[in-house]
Amino acid sequence: MTFPTAKLLINGELVGASDGAEMDSVNPSDESLLGRAAHATATDVADAVKAGEAAWPAWHALGVDRRAEVMRTLAARIRDRKEEIARTETRDTGNLYRAMLGDVERAASRIEFYAGLGHAMTGHTYPATPNHMHLSEREPFGTVGRIVAFNHPFYFLASRVGAPLIAGNAMVLKSPDQAPLSGGIFAEICRDVLPPGVVNIMHGSGAQTGDALVRDPRVKRLGFIGSVGTARAIQRSAAEVAIKHITLELGGKNMMVVLPDADLDKAAALAVAGMNFEWQGQSCGSTSCLMLHESIHDAVLERIVARMKTINVGDPFESGSGMGPLISAAHHGKVMAAIDKGTQQGARLRVGGERPAGSAFAKGYWVAPTLFSDVDPGSALATEEIFGPVLSVVRWSTPDDVLKMDAASSLGLTASVVATDVSKAMAFARRLRVGYVWINCVGPHYTGVPYGGFKNSGVGREEGLEEILSYTDLKSITIAVPAL
Incomplete structure (x- = not known):
């Protein structure tokens, strides 16, 4: 059999x-070999960096x-090539085909x-002195690097070329080693469209290729999407040279805070939607800590239990499936260890916690x-961020209960607040130390709205004008202007 x-x-x-x-590259649904990179x-x-250095001046x-x-x-x-990319991505990640x-x-x-x-990359003039013109202009860094996460391989690779390229940079991208195959398709597209050297694409391990x-x-500017631990390693390695x-756009243990006046059915629906089960909960923004x-x-917990029991775990290509397998054996082991630890620490397991029953799930990285x-x-x-389909429910009574948990956390990516009284929800939104808050909604990233975290959840903002400027x-340039 020939593999791509x-x-x-x-x-x-x-x-x-x-x-x-x-x-x-292994299919997480059944552990069969899909291809190689x-x-x-x-x-x-x-x-690749040498090629970028040669290409960016002409591109700019x-x-x-x-x-x-x-x-x-x-x-x-x-x-x-939309369908081809989505099929490859679904096989390589286990994410649902419709989501891909x-x-x-x-x-x-x-x-x-x-x-x-x-054309929004503007400079400024400054009235510092009367006998000069003081101005600033924006220039590309040259060759920049991007390393992306496994949960949205193609989306992160392709969408993250936008800001650097329009700014005039060349790029070296690294695909996720857990799911590199769609990166090979993107490499073909970039070869056919872009001047040589403007985008260069690498596959490989973080320890070898990423490092x-x-x-x-020569790579002054780096962008990374992934875990806090890897981000710290990147900072250490970069500082040595x-x-x-x-x-850095990193993980979070994101709260959904449900206030006493919330609509109960809406709160339950949002709690399930906020977990991003289409990606098996493998999403940095998943609201995996539900504060009721x-x-x-x-009343809300009862509704959530009922909804979660209806999620159909199965073939990610099937239209009726609500969740596929986890990305890899290593990650499956990590998620199962977190579930076991939760049980040992006295939490009550209400739904799931194990491999689904049936011969279809005998192989692969499945968890309910x-x-x-x-x-x-x-x-x-x-x-702690689990990065899997595990929702933790915490009971609270006073706002201080929520704010103390938030203050104690080393993470601060997102939060959601659910309430009928939007003014009370806004009061929580302003107190929570996170980079993005949804009120009476969850999940999607909206075009042009900056996304990023506080604390150890990241540095900088992406997805808006701020990303281009970064x-x-x-x-700065000063021109002497003599008197007439």
Whole structure:
């Protein structure tokens, strides 16, 4: 049987790793081999950066309008292969096919969004002295690096080229080693649309390929989406070779706070929706810590239990499936260990907590949607990101109960507040130390709205104008203006 191989893209050419190494990609539904990806060496990364350094001056010199035109073509070519990309992504990640179709469309849409924002990269003038003109302008960093997470491989790879490219940079991207195959398709599209060297795509492990990119002193600007632990390792490695501008979009133990006046059915629906079961709860923004006020706790919990029991775990290509498998054996082990720890710490397991029954689930990285109640506010279930389909329910009585938990957390990515009285919800939103708050809604990222976290959940903001500006350096110029 012939398996597809995702090639590296270096200077406009699809190539294997310089040492011939490849890594396997496994179907998380049944553990069968799906394909392989070239495993980039440090030499390959250095060649990719060299290609970017040669390409970015001409790319920048095209000007905003021409760069935008090329980027819109890139988005169109992505849409041309939408179904192929989504099928590959579903097989490689276990995420639902309908969700992956949405990811591909969102990626193309975000590239178009940034193409249209190019003329917002403005400088300023400054009235500092009467005999000079003081001005600033924005310039690209040159070659920038991006390392993305496994939960949305294609979306993160493709959508995150928008801001750097419109700013005039070249790029070296690293796909997630758990799911690299859609990155091979994106490499083919970029080869066909972009000038050689403007986008270079690597596959490989974080320890080898990612570290080589982080440590290359020519790459001043880095963006990373992933875990707190990996982000800290990136900061350490980068600091050993150069001073770098690094933005980090990391995880969270995100609260959904349900106030006493909330509509009970709406609260239950939002609690389930906020878990992002379409991605098996593998979402940094999932509201996995549900804070139910004691006056409505039992009534809302009953509704959530009923809803979660109806989620159909199964083949991610089937329209009736509500959740697929986890990404890998290692991650499955991590999630199951967190579930076991929760039980040991005295939480009450209400739904799930084990591999679904049946021969269809004998192989693969399956776990049923899981719900714990009676969760202690200081326990691991309430404080540690699991990155899986595990919802922890905590009872609260006073606002201080919620605010103390928030203050004690080292994370601060998102939160949701559910209430009839929006003024009370807004009061919570302003007190919670997180980067994004939904009120009476959950989940989606909206075009142009900045996204990022407080505390250890990240540095910087993505998905808006702020992201474009973060891929530029600011140069100040002073011109002497003599008197007439």
